[in-house]
Amino acid sequence: xxxxxxxxxxxxxxxxxxxxxxxxxxxxxxxxxxxxxxxxxxxxxxxxxxxxxxxxxxxxxxxxxxxxxxxxxxxxxxxxxxxxxxxxxxxxxxxxxxxxxxxxxxxxxxxxxxxxxxxxxxxxxxxxxxxxxxxxxxxxxxxxxxxxxxxxxxxxxxxxxxxxxxxxxxxxxxxxxxxxxxxxxxxxxxxxxxxxxxxxxxxxxxxxxxxxxxxxxxxxxxxxxxxxxxxxxxxxxxxxxxxxxxxxxxxxxxxxxxxxxxxxxxxxxxxxxxxxxxxxxxxxxxxxxxxxxxxxxxxxxxxxxxxxxxxxxxxxxxxxxxxxxxxxxxxxxxxxxxxxxxxxxxxxxxxxxxxxxxxxxxxxxxxxxxxxxxxxxxxxxxxxxxxxxxxx
Amino acid sequence: xxxxxxxxxxxxxxxxxxxxxxxxxxxxxxxxxxxxxxxxxxxxxxxxxxxxxxxxxxxxxxxxxxxxxxxxxxxxxxxxxxxxxxxxxxxxxxxxxxxxxxxxxxxxxxxxxxxxxxxxxxx
Numbered sequence: 001x002x003x004x005x006x007x008x009x010x011x012x013x014x015x016x017x018x019x020x021x022x023x024x025x026x027x028x029x030x031x032x033x034x035x036x037x038x039x040x041x042x043x044x045x046x047x048x049x050x051x052x053x054x055x056x057x058x059x060x061x062x063x064x065x066x067x068x069x070x071x072x073x074x075x076x077x078x079x080x081x082x083x084x085x086x087x088x089x090x091x092x093x094x095x096x097x098x099x100x101x102x103x104x105x106x107x108x109x110x111x112x113x114x115x116x117x118x119x120x121x122x123x124x125x126x127x128x129x130x131x132x133x134x135x136x137x138x139x140x141x142x143x144x145x146x147x148x149x150x151x152x153x154x155x156x157x158x159x160x161x162x163x164x165x166x167x168x169x170x171x172x173x174x175x176x177x178x179x180x181x182x183x184x185x186x187x188x189x190x191x192x193x194x195x196x197x198x199x200x201x202x203x204x205x206x207x208x209x210x211x212x213x214x215x216x217x218x219x220x221x222x223x224x225x226x227x228x229x230x231x232x233x234x235x236x237x238x239x240x241x242x243x244x245x246x247x248x249x250x251x252x253x254x255x256x257x258x259x260x261x262x263x264x265x266x267x268x269x270x271x272x273x274x275x276x277x278x279x280x281x282x283x284x285x286x287x288x289x290x291x292x293x294x295x296x297x298x299x300x301x302x303x304x305x306x307x308x309x310x311x312x313x314x315x316x317x318x319x320x321x322x323x324x325x326x327x328x329x330x331x332x333x334x335x336x337x338x339x340x341x342x343x344x345x346x347x348x349x350x351x352x353x354x355x356x357x358x359x360x361x362x363x364x365x366x367x368x369x370x371x372x373x374x375x376x377x378x379x380x381x382x383x384x385x386x387x388x389x390x391x392x
Numbered sequence: 393x394x395x396x397x398x399x400x401x402x403x404x405x406x407x408x409x410x411x412x413x414x415x416x417x418x419x420x421x422x423x424x425x426x427x428x429x430x431x432x433x434x435x436x437x438x439x440x441x442x443x444x445x446x447x448x449x450x451x452x453x454x455x456x457x458x459x460x461x462x463x464x465x466x467x468x469x470x471x472x473x474x475x476x477x478x479x480x481x482x483x484x485x486x487x488x489x490x491x492x493x494x495x496x497x498x499x500x501x502x503x504x505x506x507x508x509x510x511x512x513x514x515x
Contacts, residue, residue: 127418130417145399150397151396151397233423236423241412382413386412387409
């Protein structure tokens with residue numbers, strides 16, 4: 001009798017249900033937690049992602065379990081109604097915000113409230129660099145097609161090159177939700193590695209003389225321009241590309257909150273409490289999609305490699321475009337600001353600043369690089385809109 | 393477009409998408425250029441009137457002996473200028489700081505500290 005109780009208890013524990021796949025996934029989540037906490041790799045995102053991955057792979061917890069719904073005929077009215085027979089797991093419900101594409105745009109609203117588009121408004125030409133860096137997305141897209149991924153999968157992998165977490169997750173949740181785990185891990189890991197990935201490429205493509213170019217100071221931007229900017233961009237972009245509206249629309253409403261000067265409370269909420277709450281939900285549930293069958297396969301390895309390629313190409317094309325602008329402007333533009341076109345705000349701009357200062361200690365490129373940097377955010381949102389239009 | 397994509401289709405997607413990305417961003421760039429002429433606020437009369445800042449700093453000697461001191465001085469001027477600009481809510485070109493003088497301390501340090509602590513406690 002006692003033995004039977006013991007045996008029942010044992011079989012209900014996670015230890016008895018543990019399979020080889022679970023164990024490996026748990027190990028991966030421990031490694032990611034280590035990278036996030038001990039090495040400081042994007043801890044604000046990687047900690048929730050890695051913990052979500054751990055929770056979802058503890059057997060028996062069933063946090064991602066889908067609800068069981070049955071359709072029955074209502075005895076009194078004779079109509080067919082759906083009835084939930086078993087409720088799903090906690091993370092399953094939180095995951096709906098990812099699946100339905102709700103969280104990433106909300107995060108974008110916070111990003112908008114944090115972003116100062118001033119440097120872009122002061123130097124409109126820098127927008128082109130934000131566009132050029134999006135080549136990385138499509139080069140990788142083609143690479144992924146060549147490796148045998150389907151169209152929607154290849155599009156989701158390519159968008160890693162946009163170096164924009166919310167955009168990548170939004171597109172993936174709409175096109176290839178089964179790849180969310182590996183794509184989130186690849187996108188956020190590479191974003192943390194921007195200061196390591198970019199400088200060698202930037203140095204290889206430019207001469208010391210080009211890197212040492214000191215750019216003219218940006219003109220001051222009036223408040224009116226800053227207020228009009230989000231309104232006009234939203235109308236323009238959404239009219240041209242309706243599929244980009246969730247990302248661009250919320251990015252710009254966040255920015256308008258910031259710039260009106262009258263909506264400080266909304267702006268503060270968007271860039272602090274709200275974005276943090278949503279990041280917790282997003283991180284944990286995206287991590288939880290990384291089950292053994294979704295994660296432990298050759299695809300994940302390809303995605304990690306392709307993601308790196310996407311970053312590298314985006315950086316390279318940005319710098320090359322920067323060189324073109326250097327030539328056409330008669331040496332006034334420092335090509336290093338081109339690499340900041342791969343979103344990753346503000347890390348990529350900081351890298352431009354750092355590499356520029358190495359070549360010329362008097363160089364101050366940060367604000368110049370912020371222009372392409374924030375243009376890159378808009379550019380990758382547009383690229384995502386295009387891919388969504390083709391494959392959605 | 394379906395799931396299986398041929399190389400040709402992938403190239404079309406790439407070309408069309410990049411073209412759209414460029415066109416939209418160029419349009420945004422043009423709009424911003426347009427905004428510049430349209431959106432620039434009229435320069436207010438503020439600009440002409442030099443704001444005299446009768447805050448800090450009494451120079452002890454007219455000429456600073458070492459360059460280090462001079463750098464310190466410049467830094468101090470920059471910080472004070474930034475603080476003034478920020479509190480007045482104007483742009484740097486709009487004000488003209490003519491002199492900076494240190495005013496004698498009106499209250500004791502203890503009193504000042506007590507006030508600060510009160511303020512911090514209520515934040």
